[in-house]
Amino acid sequence: MTPFSERAVHALDDKNLRVALDRATTQLKARRAEAFSSLDDAESIRDRARNAKLDLLGDLGNNLLKFEKRLKENGVHVHWAAAGEDANAKVIEIARRNQVKKVVKSKSMVTEEIHLNASLIGAGIDVVETDLGEYIVQLSEDKPSHIIVPIIHKTRADVGKIMHERLDVPFTDDPEQLARIARTKLRQDFLEADMGITGANFGLVETGAICIVTNEGNARMVTSLPRIHVVVMGIEKLLQSLADLDSFLKLLARSATGQKLTVYTTLVQGPRRGGEIGPEEVHVILLDSGRSSLLSGDLAESLACIRCGACLNVCPIYKNIGGHAYGDTYAGPIGSIITPGLRGLENWSELPAASSLCGACQEVCPVRIDIPRMLLRLRQTTTERLTTPISLRLGMMGFGAVAAMPGFYRLATGLGRRLLRLLGGNGWLKYRLLPVKNWTKVRDFKTPAKQSFQQMWQAKEKAGGF
Numbered sequence: 421m422t423p424f425s426e427r428a429v430h431a432l433d434d435k436n437l438r439v440a441l442d443r444a445t446t447q448l449k450a451r452r453a454e455a456f457s458s459l460d461d462a463e464s465i466r467d468r469a470r471n472a473k474l475d476l477l478g479d480l481g482n483n484l485l486k487f488e489k490r491l492k493e494n495g496v497h498v499h500w501a502a503a504g505e506d507a508n509a510k511v512i513e514i515a516r517r518n519q520v521k522k523v524v525k526s527k528s529m530v531t532e533e534i535h536l537n538a539s540l541i542g543a544g545i546d547v548v549e550t551d552l553g554e555y556i557v558q559l560s561e562d563k564p565s566h567i568i569v570p571i572i573h574k575t576r577a578d579v580g581k582i583m584h585e586r587l588d589v590p591f592t593d594d595p596e597q598l599a600r601i602a603r604t605k606l607r608q609d610f611l612e613a614d615m616g617i618t619g620a621n622f623g624l625v626e627t628g629a630i631c632i633v634t635n636e637g638n639a640r641m642v643t644s645l646p647r648i649h650v651v652v653m654g655i656e657k658l659l660q661s662l663a664d665l666d667s668f669l670k671l672l673a674r675s676a677t678g679q680k681l682t683v684y685t686t687l688v689q690g691p692r693r694g695g696e697i698g699p700e701e702v703h704v705i706l707l708d709s710g711r712s713s714l715l716s717g718d719l720a721e722s723l724a725c726i727r728c729g730a731c732l733n734v735c736p737i738y739k740n741i742g743g744h745a746y747g748d749t750y751a752g753p754i755g756s757i758i759t760p761g762l763r764g765l766e767n768w769s770e771l772p773a774a775s776s777l778c779g780a781c782q783e784v785c786p787v788r789i790d791i792p793r794m795l796l797r798l799r800q801t802t803t804e805r806l807t808t809p810i811s812l813r814l815g816m817m818g819f820g821a822v823a824a825m826p827g828f829y830r831l832a833t834g835l836g837r838r839l840l841r842l843l844g845g846n847g848w849l850k851y852r853l854l855p856v857k858n859w860t861k862v863r864d865f866k867t868p869a870k871q872s873f874q875q876m877w878q879a880k881e882k883a884g885g886f
């Protein structure tokens with residue numbers, strides 16, 4: 421894979437992408453703000469939700485065992501998967517045992533994370549995404565670029581073109597007609613599928629129920645029409661009780677799309693019982709894949725994420741480069757923690773640096789995850805553990821030595837200031853300055869003030885004036 425910096429530059433060069441991102445993130449941000457303003461006790465709900473989730477994660481092992489017990493009491497088959505490949509193999513095994521030929525899926529980030537679709541197709545099983553955005557992603561052999569809005573990077577015209585080319589229908593960019601085309605195609609898939617696969621927004625320890633929220637109602641079809649329903653969920657997705665779910669549903673819908681409540685909230689509590697419609701078998705695969713090691717370290721708080729996407733919409737980096745540049749399933753500020761956390765820092769050490777540390781992500785996060793703290797921690801670990809370029813190490817050593825000697829520091833910065841002022845006659849340096857040439861390639865460099873802050877301060881003090 422190309423380095424992050426190259427992927428980011430490539431994204432920055434894509435003007436259409438930036439227009440699409442700007443429009444969508446601005447809209448989502450405004451809707452979120454409006455939705456929260458309608459909630460009187462929003463701040464206390466956020467506190468309650470955060471505390472409930474952190475308490476649960478603090479005793480995750482026992483909570484998982486309780487959840488497993490409830491699931492089994494509800495007639496659900498429970499499987500544990502240490503890694504993504506184990507989860508994929510388990511799904512394929514269940515499919516083969518039940519002669520499954522076609523699978524319908526509802527939107528699920530965790531199955532993106534473990535590349536389940538590719539494994540199913542490799543095993544000769546047809547798989548169809550039924551969330552409209554994910555359906556377009558699948559048709560165009562693309563990848564989702566936002567947790568909530570998978571095709572945030574595409575315009576209506578792009579979608580019309582994809583449907584025209586892949587489904588052999590007349591071109592239109594009218595959203596209603598596009599939805600109608602997808603609905604007609606997907607209806608047939610729902611009726612033909614032998615297995616439905618979903619993720620889980622939440623799993624309730626108290627009752628063993630799986631909660632799935634959608635705006636299109638497709639999860640209801642996926643969980644009720646096929647003979648088999650398989651849930652793939654990360655082990656961190658638990659909540660203790662229905663009372664906690666109430667808080668989380670209020671926060672999730674508002675943070676994700678600015679709704680008071682997502683249109684469809686589905687609670688699955690086992691296979692069908694006498695007289696009911698629904699699957700004959702329900703399986704839950706509890707996936708670790710790096711989560712338990714996250715839990716035991718400095719990044720444990722990231723497991724409280726409910727994948728609402730709000731931190732992406734406010735991030736100045738994400739808003740400019742979109743999700744693909746991050747190189748993996750989870751993008752934006754939280755992705756810059758989760759990806760190195762789950763996949764290892766070695767190949768993902770550039771991501772934590774892709775942040776201005778402005779704190780907007782933490783401010784909007786419904787569970788107040790301290791994203792900036794963890795990004796800084798990852799940067800520190802990168803510096804301690806991984807090989808940093810010799811130029812950077814020498815530079816930092818030099819700065820450390822100079823900064824430790826105040827007299828010398830004043831002399832060096834005074835000389836530097838004078839030199840820079842000499843080079844930049846009208847207040848701006850327009851050259852590509854060697855040590856910071858990547859910075860000055862795209863920005864002019866403001867020349868320093870005549871006096872340092874300390875000199876100004878002393879002069880003010882002398883003049884007797886604060």
Ligand code: SF4
Pocket residue numbers: 567675724725726727728729730731732754781784785786787788789
């Ligand atoms: S970190 Fe917070 S804001 Fe970002 S996706 Fe997760 S829950 Fe939402």
